[in-house]
Amino acid sequence: MITHSHRELELLSVLRRLGGSARNADLAKALDVSEETVRRAVKALSKSGAVARVHGGAYLVGAQGDPSFFRRIAQHEDEKRKIAVAVAEHVEDGMCLFLDVGTTTAFVAEELRGYARLTIATNSIGVAQALVNHNGNSVHLLGGEMQQDERGTFGSLTEAQARGFAYDLALLSADGLSSSHGFLYVNASEAQLGTVVGQCSDKVLIALDHFKFEKRAPYRGLTLDEVDFLVTDVPPTGDLSHRIASAGVEIDIASRDLNEAQND
Structure with a gap:
């Protein structure tokens, strides 16, 4: 016992x-x-x-x-941490940002705790908890129907509230990246919300690890042509590499040692 x-x-x-x-x-x-x-x-x-x-x-x-969120966040943790450090380098104090419920985005939120005067809209409980009451940040947790497995809100109310912001940068995740279909999602509501946010953003950044390259999922989100930055841990190859290049997406490979980044 x-x-x-x-x-x-x-x-x-x-x-x-x-x-x-x-x-x-x-x-x-x-x-x-x-x-x-x-x-x-x-x-x-x-x-x-x-x-x-x-x-x-x-x-x-x-x-x-x-819930599945916590099982997923524990997968490929080192890659997600490394990607989060690289994503944070695209952020500046005072920006208006959107962060979604992805597990990689949860690591990004931790990296953003050192930034100041951010306006953050999110449908993620974890992101809101990580960034509220830090350095003059303004954090807005969007309403909508709560989904336990994602620890976040989705639906028409979430999308309507998301449209009320003019984002300097949208920080999104995805469940898969297909050379033929773009960014894919297991959850239809998550795919739709990402599309809505992309339409309200000056720039769109999607962060995902290389394990999701050419991984299939049933719902289409943003296309490669609608995304400005892809932050990942390993360079894509083959058809996917060619499609990303032809879409004009800037690839940021998060190859820095984490200890080195933390000592900057």
């Missing part, structure tokens, strides 16, 4: 109260302890299988605490 410490039991209780998942910073605030204390407790709980650790937080292992 596994025996948990008092602190670990408290953390489990807070996770349940917060819906099964939370950032370390939110757990620390709720428990009135340091983030380092939270990290130690999460590490111990993860060894027992009670929780799973993800970038900047944890979630309960089980039917309701184990």
Whole structure:
């Protein structure tokens, strides 16, 4: 039988109260302890299988605490971190940005915490939590129907509110990139929202790792001709490379060492 410490039991209780998942910073605030204390407790709980650790937080292992978002964010974590650093270099203080619910975008949000006076519209709970109350940022969480697996809002209300902003840069993700169909999504609502946001943005940047090259998904989003920047970790090849070049998309390969970037 596994025996948990008092602190670990408290953390489990807070996770349940917060819906099964939370950032370390939110757990620390709720428990009135340091983030380092939270990290130690999460590490111990993860060894027992009670929780799973993800970038900047944890979630309960089980039917309701184990949504697909958290399983996906733990996949290819190093590549996503590297891409996030490169994406942040396209951002300047004072910009108006849109960030979607993608797992790579969650890493991007963490990289943007050092920027100031950003106006951020997002349909992602995690992005809003990461950026609110930092450096004079104005964060707008769009309304709409909540989808648990994506930790975000979608639908006609979300799209209508998204149209109310004039974005300097839209930071989007995708589930696949096809040389013949462009950016593809598992979720039809996510594909539609990305298209709406793209129409309201001066520039569109899509961040995705190379594992999604030529990966199929049922719903079409933006075409390559509608995107300005592609940030990824490995150069595309073959037909995909030719199609990206012919569309005039600028490719940014996130090849810098993470420790080097953090020391800049």
